[in-house]
Amino acid sequence: MRSTVSTACRGAVTAGCATVLALVTACAPTDEEPGGAGGSDPSDSSGTPSDTDAALAAYTGMWTVVVEASHEGSTTPEGLEDHASGGALALMRQALEGVVDSGGQVTGEPVLDPELTLEDSTHAVVADCVDDSEWSIGAPAATGGAAPRRVDAELVHDGLAWRVSYLRIWEPGSC
DSSP states (O other), rough: OOOOHHHHHHHHHHHHHHHHHHHHHHHHHOOSSSSSSSSSGGGOSSOOHHHHHHHHHHHHHHHHHHHHHHHOOOOTTTTHHHHBBHHHHHHHHHHHHHHHHHTTTEEEEOBBOOOOEEEEETTEEEEEEEEOOOOOSSSSGGGSSSSOOEEEEEEEOOOEEEEEEEEEEEEETTO
């Protein structure tokens, strides 16, 4: 399923994602192999289309907020907690702090291509292959590579809303 973020938001998402991807890759554990949760056919899910749409909106909404914040130089963007919690929230905040600390100008945008699987009414997983080749912070070398990278996410519905609770961003060339 292709992300349907507006052109303006997509530009913001792209710039933020590249920044986040470049910074997070250095912080992510490397002893795991790609594989595991996500990637199955969303039509096999037992949830309603509104659950699937809401969970996907939480994932893409998180990226939109992060990208906008990276352009503004914000480390605590308003609305991030509406889309992310736990480890995913901490990881995104850490990445935004890295952007601010680097003093880099974010340019370009990544292309998201998330596939969401609704496991049940309170859990979903996203398998994404993010092309961040046109997204950079400062110098082009800051992107960390030009090959698409795998992103795995877990989402939880806490009774009020879907939120990304786990986020793993792999190295360039992982998808």
